Amino acid sequence: MLAPDTTLLLALAVPLAGAALIALAGRAPDLREAITGVTTLALLGSVLTLLPVVSGGARPAVTLLTLLPGLQVAFKLEPLGMLFALIASGLWVVNSLYSVGYMRGNNEAHQTRFYACFALSLAATMGIAFAGNLFTLYIFYELLTLVTYPLVIHHGTGPARRGGNVYLGLLMGTSIVFLLPALVFIWHVAGTTDFTVGGILAGKLGHAELAGLLALCMFGIGKAALMPFHRWLPAAMVAPTPVSALLHAVAVVKAGVFSVVKVIVYIFGVDNLAASGIGGAADWLVVVAGFTIVAASVVALYSDNLKRRLAYSTVSQLAYIVMTTALLVPLSLIGAVLHIAAHAVGKITLFFAAGAIYTAAHKTEVSELDGIGRRMPWTMGAFAIATLSMIGLPPAVGFVSKWYMLSGAMAAQHWLAVAVIVVSTLLNAGYFLPIVYRAFFVAPRDAPHDPAHGEAPLPMVLALGATSAATVLLFFLPDVPLALARQTIAP
């Protein structure tokens, strides 16, 4: 049995080694996919062995190197990071299964680059999850942007390039212009950037400075897609669907909201922010995030392209997490952390379904989906379950997280937040239910050129079945994420 500290480093090294081996095995596709499979399982295994350690109250920590005084590349695993690592590594296993079906089913080019970059982005994600201070998080955050770029422009066409430019430009731009100065300033004020329970800025800054610094951090973490810096997310939808699924429903966007929660809880300190004068320094954030929730939902309502609709739904769902975190009451924070997990399993299922529809039927628009549920019952069934989770209806895990978020908003007596959650739930139903309705209850149009098709390749159906099962399972057994969420809030 390895020491937890060693396992921590192992979990970082596994995907890196996997990427190297994948690159070497480029000539033999079957071997390459086998390596991907083994790597995903090895990563999940090492993350799982850390779970009892962290649940038991231990905090494995490793310091790699010291750059400047108080500025280290260091890792420290705490409950929130544990949850994020668990989600990302668990869904990577399923996603790899799906990728094999998708990439082969669509005869995609550059598959070796695809799998290698995928493994690299998981390594960067683990670095973010394990980061022991904001500086380390920043490094891996930037790294994640860089290694996912080749995945976004995978097709190499004009639109892919343009999408990639928006992706890289917005993510790198916000992180350099806003987050980097915030990082230096935090170090300048606190002498450290370590993630510490209760924050490191307590009593060191005035109300205005605190609000300004918070704004720098929140807009600097562009991956959380807070408006007006959300455009990279729909732009990145030019990527192949497995990329959209794992990276833009799980790893990249969750790295964003994860960083948001982490910065608010461990850098600013919840009590420190809540105590910062009338209204609180985080009050504006509730408004901005609330606006993002509603506005993105409205855009989703009017998007006919399925992936675009899902992308805007993601923007809106991420803003839920940011808004409820900014409410700064325990219930809402638990809701926010839970929603990281809930949205991940739900949204990956939706993207999987979108990719399956594209692979089997070559359809990308919502208006083309009439009656498709009869031809692809498993896919659309899974889609329907995930839809329930997105809206926040039982028996899907989205209900649990929304319950906490709504109770949190009420506990904070923030009626604007309550109203936003209610309105957006209606909007969610408004843009998701019609898809399910079309698929199952509208007769297929007469399209003579429409070739007959059934379900997508088996690996894809298995993958989306597994994630939709997880949305239901987590509704009945939310113990693990709930326990980790509680530990994050009250260590």
Place this chain on the structure above:
Amino acid sequence: MNLAPHLPALQVVVPLLAAPLTVLLRRRSVAFAVALAASWVALAIAVALWLRVAEGGTISYAIGNWPAPWGIEYRVDALSAFVLVLVTGIAALVLPYSRASIEAEVPPQKHYLFYTMFALCLAGLLGITITGDAFNTFVFLEISSLSIYVLIALGRDRRALLAAYQYLIMGTIGATFIVIGIGLLYLMTGTLNLADMGRRLAAVQGTRPVLAALAFLTVGLSLKLALFPLHQWLPNAYAFAPSAVSAFIAATATKVAVYVLLRFYYSVFGESAVFARLPMQEAMLLLALAGIFVASTVAIFQTDLKRLFAYSSVGQIGYIILGLSFDSTSGLTATIVHLFNHGVTKGAIFLLLGGVALVTGGTSLARIQGLGKRMPLTSFGIVLCGLSLIGIPGTAGFVSKWYLIRAAFEKGQWWLAFLIVASSLLAAAYVWRFVEAAYFREPRKDLTEGAKVPRSMAIPSGLLVATVVYFGLDTSFTVGSAAQAAALLLGGLR
């Protein structure tokens, strides 16, 4: 005979003697060996001096045993030892590189002259750094400048002659200004020893000749260090010089000029005279910012990589001067650390570009399309150095940016911190030009296949790229030395 006490003199004498020796020996392989040996010995001496300064503090050496202020004093302190390591380190890497590089770019009968001029230039730069005498500084400045003019003129492109001529005119104007400045200081103090001059100036602070001297020196040195808008000579000089020369002067010449500026501002005038009585801080800040933004923007629109990175140099020099304008310990640390970090980064880029020019026959963006496939290691190296120019963590450039931003925060200048990071985006844009051409365009068909970068060029380039990453991760040498030098410059007066 024990040579150890004479290391300061040997630091300059070794390359200075190597220069005539290469002329006398003439055969290019022998000339190469002599110059190479001289540069490596110089590096060893510089490291030894740095270690001795780190241990025992400033070393003062009287040439010919004539004590200062009558004789010429060589003075090695934390700052000059640091710059000596930079200059000799770059020279020790560029020389082995230059052999194969100039074979492709310079006619064979001129090869021994290249080594002569290189050794002479090295001696000049080291002399400027080590001397504690104002007039000696000027003499070595001329030695290094004259040899650089010749080195640039060796470029195979005929425009190299024009570039060298342009630099000659501008450089001579700069040198004239500097000598006038030094003359005025001598007039007022009656001494040429820098430390002595600093002491005696206290009595005549603020008199008109002293202010005039400050102005002449500032303008003259700004020309030499290519501070915007006195940078006109630089892009052509870097673009048309032989690759090895571009790498060497980009990494060292302007940096040594910055060193002289620091020396005069802090050790001679004293910061109070420079910064308290005159709005020098504002002026420097404005010029630095203008340089950063204008030159970086111009760099984005270049079509040739050598020119692109030459304009980038003008922008990066802006950062160096920006740190100076803060007039604080962190600001000065940023200046000195960036002087080093940018030196190695730009040196590495130009070394790599030399390899690119050798294989593809040029460095225009059109020519290097698809370079990522043809020269994967070289392209990756350029990208790494590009990240250092932007200031991405894990590279040397990040450390400099970090101190610059911190200095801005210390002064409470939020807006300046934002301008610094916003300017990083311009750097990202010009680096992106390379990335796009190298990785997202198909290779040109008409290029000769099979040409490879010789190992003697690849290894020095690789080593220098490794330093760029190394000093981004382990900052004890760079930041340690720079912080010590900054404390020395600021503390010497209080």
